[in-house]
Amino acid sequence: MLDWVEVAKVEEIPPGTAAVVDADGIELALVNAGGEFHALAGECPHAGGPLGDGDVVAEYSIECPLHGSVFEVRTGECLKGPAEEPVMTYDTLVEGGVVKVAPE
Numbered sequence: 562m563l564d565w566v567e568v569a570k571v572e573e574i575p576p577g578t579a580a581v582v583d584a585d586g587i588e589l590a591l592v593n594a595g596g597e598f599h600a601l602a603g604e605c606p607h608a609g610g611p612l613g614d615g616d617v618v619a620e621y622s623i624e625c626p627l628h629g630s631v632f633e634v635r636t637g638e639c640l641k642g643p644a645e646e647p648v649m650t651y652d653t654l655v656e657g658g659v660v661k662v663a664p665e
């Protein structure tokens with residue numbers, strides 16, 4: 562059974578934006594992709610850039626703010642370097658206007 566942690570209110574992260582959120586001490590990037598919420602590891606695998614501070618550059622892609630690596634927000638796949646590794650993704654749930662993430 563997943564352990565859901567509240568990380569944000571829906572209205573805090575409008576469609577096409579992302580934010581750095583804290584899930585029980587784990588920093589994650591929370592992305593609103595056209596109304597769908599996706600959670601990824603907060604640190605870029607290239608040099609630790611804060612992915613949640615990046616721009617949503619296509620419907621399901623986020624760009625690292627440090628050197629421009631791009632990741633697919635549903636799968637964590639690295640679409641563009643310099644990063645070479647994917648990032649972890651986490652299950653999300655919206656309930657009562659609140660976004661929850663299962664950080665484990």
Ligand code: FES
Pocket residue numbers: 605606607608609610625626627628629630642643644
């Ligand atoms: S830290 Fe993300 S691209 Fe370099």
